[in-house]
Amino acid sequence: MKLIKMAAPLVAGLGISIGVLGAAHAQTVKIGVIAALTGGGAPWGMAAAEGARIAAAEINAKGGLDVGGKRQKVEVIAYDDQYKAADAVAAYNRLVRQDGAKYVIIMSSAGALALKQNVEDDRILALTSSYSAKAIDKNSKYMFRLFSDAYDYLPALIAWTRDNYKERRVFTLNPNDETGWDQSKLSEKVFKQNDFTIAGQEVYERTLKDFQPLFTKVIGLKPEIIDLGSTPPATAGLMIRQAREMGYKGMFIKTGGAGPKDILAGAGKEGVENMVSVLYADPKNAGYQRVAAAYKKSTGQEPNEIVVPFYDAVNVLLQAMQKAGTASDTTKVAAAFGKALPMASLQGDQLTLGGKAHIGADQQIVSTMYIGVMKNGEAVVVGKAR
Template identity: 55%
Template sequence: MSKIPAIFSDPPTALLLEIGQTIYNDSGSDSHRPGSSGTSLGGGGGQVHSMGGMQMNLRKRAAAAALGIGLFGGMIMSPAMAETLKIGVVAPLTGPGATWGIAMSEGAKIAAADVNAAGGLDVAGTKYQVEVIAYDDQYKAAEAVAAYNRLTTQDGVKYIMTLSSASTLALKDSIENDGVIAVTGAYSQKIIDDKSKYVFRAFSTSHNFLPPFAKWMAENRKERHLVILNPNDETGWDQSQLSEKSFKDAGFEVVANELYERSQKEFQPLITKIMALDSDVIDFASSPPATVGLFVRQARELGYKGLFIKTSASGPREIIEAAGGKEPVEGMINLLFLDPAKKGDYERVAALYREHIGQEPNEILAPYYDGARSMLRAIAAGGDVNDTAKVSAAFKTIFPADSVLGDQLNYGPQQILTTHYISEVRNGEPVVIGKVQ
């Protein structure tokens, strides 16, 4: 295994939190749609575009933070003296999927702030200040294509993070042809194939953890009559097929496998149909947390008494909020990216998120922070920011590695392999009751 560059050695958490807040929290909003003229702020001390006097202020703060971290032996260098490395984010920053998209954008910016606070990313002796540019694709493939084109042609980006399956599939050929490194949260099995070289998944997906979870459900729960609900798009189609096969193989009867539009907010007709099927468990699969909360509230109001489960990209806090309180969600089983009882470095990362965004993060922040950090590690290990083929080859050499929670991250073909936790909502809080790997 290749040695991880020294830039990733960890300074004391308290100082890093203070420095991260100095650089990162002063950033304002840097997300905007591809066609807009909105502002863009590089995460963690990158350049500020079209923001006047704030640019000089931010540079002064970043320089001071770099000086402070220099006490621990890091190279003392102000952002003005360093080269710039740009990371693009293409994700839904508005609409039903925004809780995931904002987690991706902020995770990348916090990872960038950490590296910048330590003097920059050391790539073969050259220090780079990392700038994050995020565009809102609104969960639409066409918007993702526009964002990608702007990032690669106007912004000069060679490294990106993408979120949805539909968006990533629309970009897949361009990513491979252009030699752009992409770390993605997309679940579709079509994203990665034998020809993939530049696309890497940020975490284990349903294809890794859903079959063992379905087996766990069969061994630990009495419910057997399942309804599967997914949004009517590439992500939902892929998840729908996988869920049905996984649960059938585990001994469940799938009484319905339904799709709905992502913009849908009223579910009474669908709920009435489901209640007539005498189902005792509903899996929301790849549905956004806010949508799940609306459905749960309406289902309970109509008298549905069955179990709710969420097997993909969960968010218990957002579900409870959208459901109008903890009572409708009590007992819900979720698959989580983290164990809420574990702290690790995630407590610091979440604190920075709260300070900047003003609300609790979706727990998918953890693997997106790890994904961005892994990309930066691979760039450093590759030794040349302009040679993405070298960075691609170096990606597998940086594992195993510690996650932000202290778990171990491993490498699979074009993918970071992560642990998922099984939780049950009890009195409004997710409590871990098992895990799958």
């Protein structure tokens, strides 16, 4: 199993300490990140690690987190779970048992589901970007979803597509795991509610690279739209390129797991033209551009837009610590999320606490998502979905 404790020069000290604070600081707030730092999900995983790192660096640059009048530095430790549940469990155990982290970010649904009970038993406050409806339920006290999920934004995204395009015959493709199953089930329901016809559905293994046999079947059903659902960005780019090479001329829509730059890199500008996609950020927003610049300075790469909700979630977490007056008592910090929210997001939208309507508990940071359309190689924001 591959665990990566990230250090310079890749992310300028992530996993050691971030910022230079005086020796008088008696305590350190440790935030662990369990994410896919390699493989197809790496754009999301790196965004998770860097979003946390940038938020921590900003706090440390101001002298640390002020909790009850005492300044504490914030340290971020990131491990690679390669999108595998077993690796996520190993990373969690190392973070909690060896590194002493009381707070963790869990990127994947596989990791969140594998660690759901551990989090509650250990009273470790966890922030997850899991799309699975099973990751959080009415009994969850320490697991929070860190942004709006498909239940929140998908109705607006699909309604916008209905109102702006004449195509109505849809085939949906998703990974063969908890994330993909949930996305497939929900998207079918919402498409039908908006007068679309489901031509078919399919799930595929995340390790798959040759999609020609799959697209032979899909194209044969004559869909006007192919929804790539929660497919990772790099894989989505590969799928679009192969589908176009096989003669598919219809639309693509990306109802989950955004990453237009990574999709563009794999599919080419003509391949993604007019693709409709959910976006985690507005690329033109000044707040996004500031964090994107910090990301690029640290990694030498452009970020996936999901860096924004990870950055925002860490700031909500740190604000909850301040409201609770403690960084060591996770029970009090979890209870303080309702005091930390609402608050402004990086992009100026409002973050609120919600989720009870569909997960049974207010254990979710409700954020604003954006609707984008690919035009001449760029994602153009055409609306908001919340």
